[in-house]
Structures are given as C-alpha cells and as structure tokens.
Amino acid sequence: MILTVTHTTLYRYDAPVRGVVQSHRLTPSRFDGQQPRAWQVTVSGGIVGGGFRDGAGDWVQSHSVPGPVSEITVHVEGTVETRDTTGMLRGHREGIAPEVYLRKTAPTRPDAALAALAAAAVAGCDDRLDCAHRLSAAVSEAIAYRPGVTHAHTTAAEALALGEGVCQDHAHALIGAARAVGLPARYVSGYLMAAEDGTRHEAAHAWAEIWVEGLKCWVGFDAANRCCPDDRYIRLGSGLDARDAAPIRGSARGTGGESLDVTVAIQSVQQ
Template structure:
C-alpha cells in the first residue's frame, strides 16, 4: 500500500515560555515492511539540532525554539509504501541485543495478576510464537478497548485491574506478560490507517513487539485490534515503554501551563 500521513501536534502556553527543546522520533526507518518515499517534519520557529540513529534503529532529531513563544506546531507530512509481513520485522538495522528488552519499567512491571494471566495463556505450549499469540488474545480479552478509562501514566497492572484501556495499555500489558515468561518485548509507536471493519483503533497507534528466537526476529502484536501489524501500519520507533518510545519528548523553559492538541490523518493513495 501507499499511505499518506498528516500528523499535527499543537502546543499552546497560557503564558509565553522562554524556549522549548524537543527530541523527535517521527521519521520511520526503511525495512522490508515499509519504505518512506517522502517525509518531512517541520517545527514552527524551530532550529534543527543534532540528529542520530540510536541502537534500536530509530532516527532521533533535536529541535530548539527560542522564546518568548506561546504556540508551537510540529507537523509531519509523508508518503510511505508499506507491505504485509505478518508482523515480522526484517531488514531493520539495529544494534541492541534482544535480552536488553527483558528490563522492567514502572509501566511494564508485572504484578501477580499479570503473571497469572501470562501463565494461563501459555498453558499447553512451549512454542514462543504460539505463546505470543495466546498472550495477545488473553490481553485483548482481559482489557476492553475503552478510551477515557486510563491516562498516560497508567501502568499495565493498573489497566488490567480496571479491565479497560487503550492501545498503550494493551501494549504495556503484552510487554509485562511476555517479559514475565522470559520473552524480550518492547513498545512500538506508529500510525494505523482505519480498516473497513471499523474495529477499535487510533491513528496515532501503539503495539508490542516480542522477540521470537526460532525466527531470529521481532514480531509485532496489536492486542487492541487482535492482529499482527499489516500494510495498514506505519512503524515509527520503539522503546522499553510508552515514555521511552514517545514520538515527541521535550521541555519548556517557563511557567506557562501547556495545552496539547493532536490530529492525525492516514489515507491510502490510489495505486
């Protein structure tokens, strides 16, 4: 598929701030499942800083905005070609060894309930790929897709206890369960184009990847939609959890309260 992306993030401050520094993971890497054709990131009044490709294969770009400033827009516009690889990530250049992703974070620490969910899901199989698929189904059954029930700081354990959440919570729960079974797992941020089935989704999306030793590859699992990523998905970057893989991270110098508006539009181009 050929997909177009328009992702607009607008920051407003009720009092002008002296300046803003941001770090972006907004540029998708090329691999067998996707190939960017044209991709631009612009920041209102932004000065481009240093950029580098980190050990996970993600491009990290810095920007600074000199104040006083009351409003900043970060605009992503792109065209990308995607293919269905059944969720298998191949041809993605990275240097971090998979066992590093066994490390727990506050958002992905497994409590007794998450460990019990993982153990029940793996009953009767020792195949890691089968275990991962069963984990996806178990998490989808245990956490209903219901926006407004959780927030950015909700942990996997809290989402499971509430029995509701969004894609971030499904990904955190998948990661927590997988790591409790000794399977390296990580959080992936990206985009998802709506399908004809109108299932639960968010255009700015997230899912989990689990390292499958037998395939020597990372495989994506989207519990929110009960599927592995296909040609409707665009992969931006990865990390230990949502905070680590955030597309935009930054800080503002000043006392103004920040308000955030985000709009994302994904569309397929006639081929």
C-alpha cells in the same frame, strides 16, 4: 500499499516560555515491509539540531525553538510504501541485544494478576511464536477497548484490574506479560489506517513487538485490534514503554502550564 500521513501537534503555553527543546522519533522505520517515499517534519519557529540513529535503529532528530514563545506547531507530512510481512520486522538495522527488553519499567511491571495471566496463557506451550500469540490473545480478552477510562500514566497492572483501556494499555500489558515469562518485548509507536474505505481519521497508534528466537526477529502484536501489524500500519519507533518510545519528547523553559492538541490522519492513495 501507499499511505499518506498528516500529523499536527499544537503546543500552547499559559505564559510565554523562554525556549523549547524537543527530541523527535517521527521518521518512519526502514525495513522489508516499509519504505518512506517522502517525509518532512517542520517546527514553527524551530531550528533543526543534531540527529542520529539510536541502537534500536530509530532516527532521533532534535529541534529547538527560541523564546519568548506561546505556541508551537509540529507538523509531519509524508508518504510511505508498506507491505504485509505478517508482523515480522525483517531488514531493520539495529544493534541492541533483545535481552535488553526483558527489563521491567514502571508502566509495564507485572503484578501478581498480570503474571498469573501470562503463566496461564503459555501453560504447556513450547513454541515461542505460539506463546506470543497466546499472550496477545489473553491480553485482548482481559482488557476491552474503551477510550476515556485510562490516562497517559495508567500502568499495565491498573489497566488489567480495570478490564478496559486503549492501545497504550494493551501494549503495556502485553509487554509486561511477555517479560514475565522470559520473552523480550518492547513498545512501538506509529500510525494505523483503521478505516476500510481509506477515509481520513485520527490514527495515532501503538502496539508491542516480541522477540521470537526461532525466527531471529521481532514480531508485532496489536492486542487492541487482535491482529499482527500489516500494510495498514506505519512503524515510527520503539522503546521499553510508551514514554521511552514517544514520538515527541521535550522540555520548555518557563513556569506556565502546557496544553496540546493532536490531529493525525492517514489515507491510502494506492493499493
């Protein structure tokens, strides 16, 4: 499938800031199921800095904007060719050992309830791929998709207690559950063309990847949509949790408040 993406993030500052520095994970991954055809990231008034490919295989690019500045726009536009690999991430070059992703973080740390859910889900399961599917299904059942009830800092344990959340909460809960039973897991940020007819809509998305030793690869699980990523998905980058995998991270030199407005649209132009 050929997918086009338009992603605009507008930052506004209450008072002009002296400058802004940002680190972007906004370049699509390259692997057997995904190849970028054309891709451009622009920052209004920005200066392109250094870039590098990190140990997880993600491209990280820095930008700086000299001040004084009251408003910054980060605009992403491009085309990506995707193929359904049933969630398997093959052909992706990275150098970090999967065991690194057993490390717990504040958003993904399992409490007693999440640990119990994970243990019950994999009881009697000897196949790691089957265990991963069971964990994803258990999280899907335990947390209903409902926007507006959680926020950016909601933890996996809190979302499970609420029984509701969004894709970030599903990903964090699945990661926490997988790590609780000894399966390396990580957070993935990207895009999803959710509309069957290919019409434009907001499409920022997140899911989890679990390392399956028998397959010797990462396998994606989207507990929010009860499926594995297919050719409707575009993978940007990964990390231990949402903050670690954030497409845009940065800091502004100033004392005023910051607000942002995000618009993301993805469209299929060819089957």
